[in-house]
Amino acid sequence: MGLFDKLRRRKKEPVSVGGAVESSSHSETIVGFVLLEQDDCDFDQFIHTMKKDWDINIEESSEEGNLFFEVDGIQVVCAYIGAPVPDREVEENAKLNILWREAEQVTSRHQSQIIVSVLNAPDAIQGHILFTKTASALLQLDHALAIYLAPLVVEARQYVETSYILKQDELPVSLWIFIGMYQNAEGASAYTYGLRNFGKEEIEIIHSANPLSDVFEMMFMTMTYVVENDVTLHDGETLGFTAEHKLPITRSKGVATEGSSLKIGY
Secondary structure, three states: OOHHHHHHHHOOOOEOOOOOEOOOOOOOOEEEEEEEOOOOOOHHHHHHHHHHHHOOOOOOOOEOOEEEEEEOOEEEEEEEEOOOOHHHHHHHHHOOOOOOOOHHHHHOOOOEEEEEEEEOOOOHHHHHHHHHHHHHHHOOOOOEEEEEEOOEEEEHHHHHHHHHHHHHOOOOHHHOOEEEEEEEOOEEEEEEEOHHHHOOOOEEEEEEOOOHHHHHHHHHHHHHHHHHHOEOOOOOOEEEOOOOOOEEEEEEEOOOOOOEEEEEOO
16 A cells, blocks of 8 residues: 555544635636656547546547647547657756656656647635546556656656546545645754645745654645635634644745745644
8 A cells, every 4th residue: 555545544634714605716727637658649549448447538638749639628639749748847856856776767768749838727625636637648658657747746656646646536636736845953854835726825844853754744744635525725814634733834935836825833
């Protein structure tokens, strides 16, 4: 069982944080890069997988290496490029992946890419769900290595397996939001990258005395709770995963994030 699965099974519903659940319609174009080890792309196989895994019929055919289709009014563009992502951008971000130690080595083998774009989604959740289904099917192509959604890098098999929780009406938030981790003499720290895509503020835990693994789990549970329940956390509130557990929330200038962020006192 992978770490994503362990954390998902341990996820708990927090006690009231004192903040209201607010509807969010935040939505922008979602873009990711499917990395292929060879200069080859079989869109027919992808179309077959979309039908088999997600019961999505794609009647369009690819033209000049591009595939355009629409699902419930949401547009999807899959653009094949027979060249790797330039300037070692993927490999440098792969170094940040604490869940996949071989990420830099494996992604360095990619020779081509499929740029996946989802446009005109009515809200961020629906857009990300369709993106995930599309990416999951593409990552089952014969030469798929990984997917890159800056700065998140996920191994192909792990992404596909995690995407299947959509079949149980769960949201694969770990595929949508990056958790950065670092540690120094002052303690363990973590930050999110991607919550703003859902109309939320990024979250940080700074210089915690807890082990790095516990800090990661706390951040994972918090961001998942925020996205799944469309919760907006506010400065001055507390967050708790048990009746006795009350962690202070403060807003201040980001340490590892741009702009301001919400700091969880953990």
